[in-house]
Structures are given as structure tokens and as C-alpha cells.
Amino acid sequence: MCPIIKRRKAFTISLLLFAACQLQLSAKKHENLKNWNEGPLTWADYHEAELSPLVSDFAPSVFQFNASKKRVRIQNYKFVYYQVDASLNKDKSYYDPARTDDWDLKARQAVFDTWELYSRYAQSRSLGETTLTYNKTVEDYMNRAQKDIAKFQQESNQFKDTAVINKYGASVRNQLESTKRKTPDLSMADVPAYRYGVYIGAEHEILMGKAGDQLNNMYGFNVGIDYITKRKWYLDFGMSANFTELKVDDFYHDVGYAYDWVTNKSVTNLRLYFNVGHLLDVNQYLRFIPFAGISYSRLQQQSDMIDPSSQNYSYLMSNLNCMAVQAGVNADFMIRHSITPDDITDTSIRFKLYGAYEDWGTGHKAYSVNLGLAIKFDTYSFVNGIFIPIIIF
Numbered sequence: 001m002c003p004i005i006k007r008r009k010a011f012t013i014s015l016l017l018f019a020a021c022q023l024q025l026s027a028k029k030h031e032n033l034k035n036w037n038e039g040p041l042t043w044a045d046y047h048e049a050e051l052s053p054l055v056s057d058f059a060p061s062v063f064q065f066n067a068s069k070k071r072v073r074i075q076n077y078k079f080v081y082y083q084v085d086a087s088l089n090k091d092k093s094y095y096d097p098a099r100t101d102d103w104d105l106k107a108r109q110a111v112f113d114t115w116e117l118y119s120r121y122a123q124s125r126s127l128g129e130t131t132l133t134y135n136k137t138v139e140d141y142m143n144r145a146q147k148d149i150a151k152f153q154q155e156s157n158q159f160k161d162t163a164v165i166n167k168y169g170a171s172v173r174n175q176l177e178s179t180k181r182k183t184p185d186l187s188m189a190d191v192p193a194y195r196y197g198v199y200i201g202a203e204h205e206i207l208m209g210k211a212g213d214q215l216n217n218m219y220g221f222n223v224g225i226d227y228i229t230k231r232k233w234y235l236d237f238g239m240s241a242n243f244t245e246l247k248v249d250d251f252y253h254d255v256g257y258a259y260d261w262v263t264n265k266s267v268t269n270l271r272l273y274f275n276v277g278h279l280l281d282v283n284q285y286l287r288f289i290p291f292a293g294i295s296y297s298r299l300q301q302q303s304d305m306i307d308p309s310s311q312n313y314s315y316l317m318s319n320l321n322c323m324a325v326q327a328g329v330n331a332d333f334m335i336r337h338s339i340t341p342d343d344i345t346d347t348s349i350r351f352k353l354y355g356a357y358e359d360w361g362t363g364h365k366a367y368s369v370n371l372g373l374a375i376k377f378d379t380y381s382f383v384n385g386i387f388i389p390i391i392i393f
Contacts, residue, residue, distance in 0.1 A: 033087045035066065036112060036113075043097075049095070063087070063089075064115070065086065067082055069083070072184060079184040085119055110152065118144055118148075122140075125137045126138065199224055199350055199377070200374055203371070205219075207367075208366075210364075214251050215247060215251070215366075220269075233277075234276065234278060237274055246301075252320065254303065261301050267299060267300070271297045275291040276291060277290050277291030284334065288330070288331055291330065291354075292327035292328075295356070297324045300318065301318055302318075303315055320364065322361065326357070331352075332350050332376060334346055335348060349374075350372070350375070351373060355369055356368045
């Protein structure tokens with residue numbers, strides 16, 4: 001057999017063995033934790049051991065919060081949230097059969113019920129909180145649970161007073177029955193104070209009038225950042241770059257360069273724009289954004305003249321500059337909503353339609369209809385501040 005094939009075979013076998021070990025370790029880790037909802041405690045959940053008389057057979061029982069991220073879909077929203085469960089770590093839990101009875105198990109169950117009660121409190125609070133606040137919430141309820149258990153331990157004379165165990169256990173069970181675990185709902189999808197997004201896509205510019213007689217239609221791309229306030233005002237900062245060719249050779253004579261724009265070289269139209277609009281939600285999948293704005297436009301073509309200040313003989317760019325206006329509408333179709341403990345993100349397909357007017361001077365006015373298709377990513381800000389996008393020219 002070829003040595004290369006042997007090495008590949010050995011490598012494949014090693015990967016399979018590694019994967020099998022990881023699966024086994026993962027399964028073992030899951031088996032060593034018992035969640036409260038898996039049923040009441042039994043002595044089978046503990047390791048049997050002969051303990052020293054100086055060691056409490058109750059103390060080694062380890063209860064904890066087991067937090068994990070869960071995903072659930074409600075209508076068009078995918079929720080990612082923290083699930084907080086009360087768990088028993090069976091690796092660290094022991095009992096001495098010679099020193100225990102059913103009352104010890106009832107006391108342990110009462111402690112387990114206390115952890116479950118406070119995990120439900122933490123669950124309810126953590127659904128709408130960020131990771132940082134969630135960590136503080138869990139820590140707070142862990143401390144509260146430990147204080148209640150310490151009080152129960154003291155009043156029950158180290159979990160030996162059966163009357164106190166009965167009373168405390170019944171009280172916790174009643175609280176569990178009236179405290180249901182909170183689950184995600186659409187109220188979590190309320191838009192926070194501000195939201196902003198980025199988009200990138202393709203654009204097609206159809207020229208009309210005299211400009212349409214002198215230039216071919218343009219094709220290019222656009223990128224931008226938009227920002228939506230709580231009152232659904234829309235601010236859009238972006239840039240587009242469109243490319244075309246001249247239909248005529250006498251489009252423009254650049255006196256400064258003694259250069260005539262010609263048909264055998266491409267023409268670029270760079271546009272930096274700022275639009276203001278308002279968000280109109282049709283439903284959870286579709287929204288329209290009518291807008292109007294201004295832009296700085298530069299139409300340019302590479303000349304045949306060498307830049308004298310350049311050491312690599314680069315050519316000068318001949319250009320026409322102007323301010324322009326535009327107005328139109330965006331149609332955003334949502335394809336994915338995701339709500340996590342830290343933010344809300346939307347992914348959408350944007351259809352763009354707008355008209356623009358540019359006057360490059362010397363009689364070169366252009367009316368155009370612009371069509372665009374872009375993919376857009378929105379995120380929602382949970383802070384009560386103002387996000388100001390900065391465009392670097």
C-alpha cells in the first residue's frame with residue numbers, strides 16, 4: 001500500500017477515535033448531572049460511602065444552577081435564551097447507609113426544591129437580560145437560595161428535626177406550584193431604543209435625457225450603514241460606485257488637462273449619500289422605507305496624461321463633481337430574526353428603487369432611475385445612547 005494512503009488511513013482512524021472519545025465524555029458529563037425536572041431524588045443518585053462520624057453525610061451533596069443556551073422558534077423569530085436549571089452533581093454526592101433514613105432524603109429533596117425555586121426566579125429575570133446582567137442575576141439568586149438553605153439547616157437542627165423538615169418541604173412545594181417557569185414570548189421582540197445595520201448589494205442606474213444619449217446605463221454596487229430611531233426615523237449613510245462607457249467622444253473636454261473624454265475607456269460614477277426616511281412596517285416580514293436625501297457625486301475617467309508628481313507614472317484622473325438629490329423607497333423582506341441574550345439581529349433582502357438628479361456642469365445634467373438589490377443585517381442597541389456612524393472619506 002502507498003505510504004501516503006497509509007498515513008491518510010491512520011489519520012482518519014485517529015479522528016474517528018477522537019470523536020468517539022469526545023462523545024463518550026460528553027455523555028458521561030450529562031449522566032453525572034441530574035436536573036430537578038428528571039424526578040425526585042433517590043439514594044441511587046448518590047455514591048454509597050462509609051463516612052467519618054465527624055463528617056456530615058448531608059454536606060457532600062452538591063446542588064447547583066446549570067445554565068445553558070436554548071433555541072426556540074416562535075413565528076418568524078428565532079429566540080436564543082438562557083435556560084437555568086437546578087441540578088445535582090452526582091460525582092460529588094455521597095451518603096452513608098448506616099447513618100441515613102427517609103427523613104434525610106426528604107431534607108435533601110427540600111434543599112433541591114429550593115434550588116429549583118430560585119432557578120425559576122433566575123430564569124424569569126434572565127430571559128430579557130444581557131449576558132453581563134444575567135450573570136449578576138444568577139449570582140444574586142444563588143446567594144438567596146444559600147441563605148434560605150442555611151436558615152433551614154439551622155432551624156431543623158442540622159436537618160434532624162422532622163417537623164421542621166415537613167413544614168419547610170411543604171412550603172417550598174407550594175411555592176413551586178405557584179411559580180411557573182417563564183418561557184420566551186413575542187414580547188421579547190419589542191424594539192429597544194435604537195437599531196442600526198449594514199448592507200451591501202448591486203445597483204443598476206438607468207440614465208435618461210441628454211445623459212442617456214451620451215452614456216450607457218451604469219452597473220455597480222453600494223454599501224452603507226443605516227440607523228433607525230425608536231420613533232422609526234431612518235438615517236442612511238452610504239456609498240455607491242457605478243461603471244459605464246461613453247456613447248460619444250465629445251462628451252467633455254477637460255481644459256485643465258487638455259483631455260477629451262473618449263469612448264474606449266470606462267467611466268466611473270462615485271456617489272456618497274445621506275438619506276432621511278421613515279419606517280413603515282407592513283407585517284413581521286415586510287417593511288417599506290420611503291426616503292429622500294442629498295449626495296456628492298463624482299464622474300471620472302482616466303486621462304492620457306501622466307501625473308508629473310508620481311514616481312510610478314500613474315495617469316491623472318479627469319473628473320466632474322456635483323451635489324445631487326435623490327428620493328425613493330426601500331422594501332426590506334425579512335428572512336431571519338434572531339433574539340439572543342445580548343442583542344436582536346435581523347437579516348433581510350432589500351429591494352431599492354429611487355430617482356436621482358445630478359448636474360455635472362457645462363450642460364451635463366442627468367436624470368436617472370436606480371434599481372438595487374442588497375442583503376442587510378440589523379442589530380438593536382440595548383443602551384440608551386445615540387449611535388452615530390462615521391464615514392471615512
